[in-house]
Amino acid sequence: MLRLHLKGLENFKASNGKVKLEASASLQEGKPLVRQWMDGKEDAPLDAKSPYWMTIRHDRGDGKPAKAIPLKDGYFEMALPKAFFEGNPKSITVDWIDF
Numbered sequence: 001m002l003r004l005h006l007k008g009l010e011n012f013k014a015s016n017g018k019v020k021l022e023a024s025a026s027l028q029e030g031k032p033l034v035r036q037w038m039d040g041k042e043d044a045p046l047d048a049k050s051p052y053w054m055t056i057r058h059d060r061g062d063g064k065p066a067k068a069i070p071l072k073d074g075y076f077e078m079a080l081p082k083a084f085f086e087g088n089p090k091s092i093t094v095d096w097i098d099f
Contacts, residue, residue: 003077006098007070009056013096014080016089025056025076030067032058051083070099 004012009025023036034056036046046053058066061073080092 001077001079002094003075004096004098005075006096007072008099009076009096010099011095011097012076012078013094014084015093016084016087017091018087018089019052019084021052021054021080021084023054023056023078025058027058027066027069032056032065052081054081055079 002014009023012023012025014021020039021036022038022040022042023034025032025034027033035042036052036054036056037044038046038050038052055078057077058069058071059074059077060066060071061075066074084092
């Protein structure tokens, strides 16, 4: 589980040396809008059925879902999928862009 205290999550990347997961998260009309893809293939989005799907939450800082971006005291929380850890990778690299 990762928790990033950001105002916005324009881009997120996690790599284990074999697989690179990418995502962006925003809010549209107060509801979460999350896009996820793998290995740079943004035109082939992942869906919730993929073993590489990450659960990403927008939290306003008090345990309740955020309703607006930029987040003031909140955070983005993401659960890296179990499949990401298969083969027991030696290292994991995480990068992000906060707009």
